[in-house]
Amino acid sequence: MQKSLLIALIITVIGAVAIHQFGTALPAYAAFVLGAVLVAIALTVVSNQPSSASNAKYSGPTKTLYVGNLPYRVHENEVKALFAKFGPVNSVRLVRDRKTGRRKGFGFVEMSDTGADKALDKLNDYTFQERTLKVREARTQESSGDRD
Template sequence: MNPSFVLNIFVTVIFAIVLYFILPILASDMPNQLSAAIGVLVGGLLVPALSKLFSSSNLSNDKDESSEVSTLYVGNLPYRADEEAVQEHFEQQGSVVSVRLMKDRRTGKRKGYGFVEMHPKGADKAIKNLNDSTFQERTLKVRLAKEKIEEE
């Protein structure tokens, strides 16, 4: 179960219990079931809103490099190169998240280009150090990949 979901349930129950005892004191003609229902309603509405507020402020303050990924286009790859060899080559520059080498759908043969996903610092270093460098007797072309534009 998601920890934030469990926390939301816990705080909602606390609100319900507190309002179950406090509302009848404030409004003596209010039945206990109504005060508990109001507590659950208030807790159920406030807690998710507050948790979103706090979690989004924490994310913007503590942007973790591990959550950000840059995609690199790698061109002029040797046709015999596989994902593992490309990953080993790029890991010298930084942490590699994934490697995808493009293949012809019909023949299954590699097309000589692919994409490497890396953390931004490693990606910048890879562009600087690996563009126009030699890999398995081929001169690589490394740059940031263009965003894929989906047609409607």
């Protein structure tokens, strides 16, 4: 919210200067008020648009995918954007070391069932930020204990 307020203020000042320069009969304070009104209208129109589908929580059947060999500096939003190409993503959880707080290079993506199948097919062995991803269907905690 603060970022959009700062952008609105900057646009208002620039608009006021432009209106004052090109509309010489208009005093500076009136140009500022006119710019503020125009920005308020623009922000109202933008904020009333429906939010994108990527922000909506998918409520159908989901799968959780294990994603390995992630770049250590990758952010959740970047991983979400990558997987969102294949279907709605509910959550991305990148695992961190408890002591250092650094990412461990793997994580989990919860997404629609059909999207997960497509992502698994397309993104396993996919090169992402100079790393080759390993994508698998995540095992439940009960079944992960019986590794041989």
